[in-house]
Amino acid sequence: MQYRRLRNGKKVSVLGYGCMRFTKNAGRIDLPKAEREILAAIRYGVNYFDTAYIYPGSEAALGEILARNHCREKVMIATKLPYYLVKSPAMIDRFFNEELSRLQTDYIDCYLMHMLSDVKSWERMKGYGIEKWIAARKKEGSIRQIGFSFHGDTDTFIELLDAYDWDFCQIQYNYLDEHTQAGRRGLQYAAKKGIPVIIMEPLRGGRLVTQLPAQAKKAIADYPEKRSAAAWALRWLWDQPEVTVVLSGMNSMEMLRDNVRTAIHSEAGCFTEDERKLIREVRSAIRKSAKVGCTGCSYCMPCPQGVDIPTAFSCYNKMFLEKKKNSVRREYFQVTSFKKDRSDMTKCIGCGKCERHCPQHIEIRKELKNAEKALLPAPVKLIMSIANKIANH
């Protein structure tokens, strides 16, 4: 494993473990499987584990696994305050203490304001005394480093970086988002200020692997050096010295081993001009074929009408990327309609609640209408309603 440094001088593995995508069975985290994967990651030298209050079951699973294997001291835990739910100073303590208890620990190495959207939101938290609160937690040692995660635009990111003396920050960054979100300009600004940057969504929720168009897959396959699509995306990040940790939501041993292998062989400045050219080719092929830039993060969920928004966009994109209309329509129908409570997009009433939470600023209502036209022609809708009646019988 390779290591870079946090602001307090601690060595942190360049590959971090994103704990949002543990495998689930019937809606519950498969704990034995997650345990095997986490312990293997620790053996490979991964020492940074990222979770959040709002990831269902994630903090408790991570806490349980680390505690029963006596690994707490070997790793750093990053978790997040759902500041947007905070309505009083007392609620900050309540969330934090609950997180400590779920994680079975008495300190958090890296604590983040989750999805801090702008300086106004930070000012609101200041009104609740967050600065004094952070200083007190740092003094007693229950928080070691303080940061924020971010999904907005570059200028807002820079304003936020300047609004407080942050120890680190976390941004969405990958070769498709080089100039969107915080972007390369934001990353470099943070680095100039000496603020380590943790990268999330390096594979855009897996889309840079599972939904590559044929032309992009071919460019990767034809390249003389054989690497997986994920390896190329991660290597593109580690080439940049401004990147500190890259989080990957690993939920298979194969994925873990591939990522570890890439981490071992990717140093800052490792990219050649030919490699850059390959990424440019892959990127332009993706841009030509994707319809909606959804990362599958689920921040827009739950929809009050029960619409499964990420699945709608995932299938919509797949339809164009894989060019297999009927199999994708069948997949969408199976996932959303052959069950008691339908979750297909025909249930959308256009309330707009989801759009307020989408970090990618997707016009969800408009795009759902487009997706509906493509995925659900009249005969498919008819079959769906019959299937749903059967499921409800």
Ligand code: SF4
């Ligand atoms: S706009 Fe549609 S999809 Fe979004 S929250 Fe409202 S009903 Fe759900």
Ligand code: SF4
């Ligand atoms: S629509 Fe936006 S919030 Fe919802 S899953 Fe996609 S990217 Fe995430």
